Amino acid sequence: MDDNILAGLIATSKSPADYKIVGEVLSIEPIAVMIRKDDPSMKKLVDDTIAGMMKSGALEKLYSKWFLTAIPPRNTSVNLPIGATLKGLFSAPNDKPMEDYVKK
Secondary structure (H helix, E strand, O other): OOHHHHHHHHHOOOOHHHOOOOOOOOOOOOOOOOOOOOOHHHHHHHHHHHHHHHHHOHHHHHHHHHHOOOEOOOOEOOOOOOOHHHHHHHHOOOOOOHHHHOOO
8 A cells, every 4th residue: 555545544543653664666656747638838838847846845744744743633643754766866856757667
């Protein structure tokens, strides 16, 4: 299961301290932004905006807001530090398809 979903389930459980996400990552499944296929100017705008947020640190701050601090309505923190793969993508954004991430 995705680590962010697991972390959310742990955070909202009766005893969060009883659980921990462990072991190796079994698969990487990139999440995408879907835009119309034949709109290169929109793709460029989206790519440039996300890449700019990555390079400026704004996207990491946004990640911290939603995954490391208490969020409404329960004011519970998911407590999921940014992983090495995502951190690496922040420094080298790309638009590779999911197939490029499949372990061979």
